Amino acid sequence: MSRPRYRMLALDVDGTLLNRWGELLPSTKAAVARAAAAGIRPILCTGRRYRRAWPVAEMLGLDAPIVCNSGSIVKEPSDDRTLWRADLDPGLAAALLDLFREHGHDVVAFNDRPHDQPDFRVSRHPSGRGPFDDYVGQNLSHAEIAADWAAGPFFHVCAVGLREEMLAFQSHVLDAFGDRVRTFVQKSPRYAGTMCEVIRADASKWSAVLHVAEQWGVAPEEICAVGDDVNDVPMIRGAGLGVAMGHAAPEVLAAADLVVPDHDNDGVAALIDGRLL
Template sequence: MTPTRDTVRLIATDMDRTLLSGEPRSISARTRTALDAAAAAGIRVLAVSGRQPYSQATFVQGTALAGLGIGCNGAVVADLGSGEILSQEILEPDAQTALTFGLRNVFPHVKVASFRNGGNTVRAQFGYLEAVAGNQAPWPPDQREAPLDEVLRVGSVKLVAKVAGVPVDEVYAAAVELAVPGCQPTMSGASWIEVARAGVTKASALARVAANWGIDAAAVVAVGDNVNDVEMLRWAGCGVAVANATPEALAAADVVTVSNEQDAVARLIEDILAA
C-alpha cells in the first residue's frame, strides 16, 4: 500500500542505485521536480548515503536535498549546502586496527582508507587512493596516501577496505565473521566494504534526525537498495526497495518499486502526493 500525503512527513532516500540514475550518475529532472513538490507539500526529504557529505553535495546542489543530510552510513550528519558537520560518530583506532589486521590474516593484500573530520579528510594506505580520488565536490577533501600505521592511528567516521581480485561479499563475510568489538561492517554496492563504529547505521542516524524534527518512525518512508540500507528500511514506517535492490534489501522492505533507472524515487513521491 502506498503511504499518503496525509501520513508521510519525511522521505529518506539512499543515493547510489536508488536516487541517482544515468551515466554519469545524476538526479534526473523528473526526480528534482518530485523532490521540490514533496517539499512544497510540507514533506521533508533527506539524503541518507554511504557517501561522505562532500560527495553527497556534488549531486544534491540546487535540489530540495541540499539541506541536512546523513552520510558515511549514519556516522555523519551535515549541512549539504554549507558543508558544516553537525555530528559525527567515531570508529576508535584500536577497533579499526584490530579489524584491519584480522582481515590481513585472511587477505594479505587488503588495502584500507580512513575517512575523518566528517569525511573531509582521507588517509589512504599506499595503493588505495585511486578508489576515492577524482570527485568534483563543492568543497574538495584533503586526501593523500600514507603508511598503514598513519592510516589507522586516528579514529574514522568510516574505514573502507578493499581486496583486489576478491568479491566484496567475501571480504564482508570475513569482516562479519571476525566480529571485532566496536566495528559495524556493511556493504553499499561498491567494490569495498565500509566500517563504522558499532551500532552506527543509517537507521540510527535517521531515528535521531527524525526525533529532532518531532517525526515518528511511522511517518517516515525510507528508500534503498543494499545491505547498508537494511536497518533503515526496517526502522521506517514504510521501507521501500527499488527493483534492482539486493536480496537483503528486498527482504527488509515493505514495498518494492521500480528501478532507479525508472525514476523510482520520483514515482514514489508522485504516488504519495496523489494518494
C-alpha cells in the first residue's frame, strides 16, 4: 500500500467530530479508524480542558493525542503524557496573578495532571462572587483549593464574572501585556458567568498541531485539518488540506480548500472516504 498523501488528520471536536448533541456517530468513529489504519494519524483539537476532552479520545478508541485548553497543551490520553505545553514564563505569570488581584478577580489556573486528578486550582471557595462560585461549585470534585500560587507551571488561567466585567478585564490584560498573551472572552451555557481566558501568545490549535507534527516527522503540507469555528481558521489555512464543515461560519467556509457535509450528516466520514482514502 502506498503512503497516503496526508499523514495527519487534525479534527476539531465539538461541531466536527461530534454532532450537535455531543455524540460520536458510529460511522464517524469507523471512518477515523479506517484513516488511522491507512497511516493517517488523528489528533483531536478542542478548547475543552483535558479532563473533559479525554472521554472523547476514549470513545474514539484510537491512539489520538488531544490539543486542549485552547491550544495551550497537548496530552497523550493513553498514558496522560504531556507532548507539548505553552508555559507562561515565570515573570509573566507572576505579573498576571498580580493583575487578577488588582482588579478583584479570583484566578482559575488549569493544572497539567492525569485525566482523573484535579485539573484546576483556585485559592478559595466560596469567594462571595456568584459567577466564580458557580463555576467552581459545579466542578468542585476536580478542583484543588490551595493558597500556594508559587507552584506552577502556568499555561492557562482565567477569570469568571459578568460579561461586561470580563470584557473590561480583557482590555486590562491586553493593555498590560500586549502581544505576549492571547485572550478569549466566552460563555458556556453550563455556567452562570462568562470566562476571560489567558494563554501564551503563540498558543493555538494550529501551533500545537505543528509541534506534534514535528515530533512525528510530518510536514504541514501533509496535514489535513477540519473544523467549523473561527478558532479553527489558522489550522484550516495552514494545513495542506483545510476543510470546513458545512454548517461552519462564513469566514471558516471562506478559508477552506474543501467544504464537506455538516456534523449531523457525517462530514468527517465523507471527507475520509471521498478524499483521503
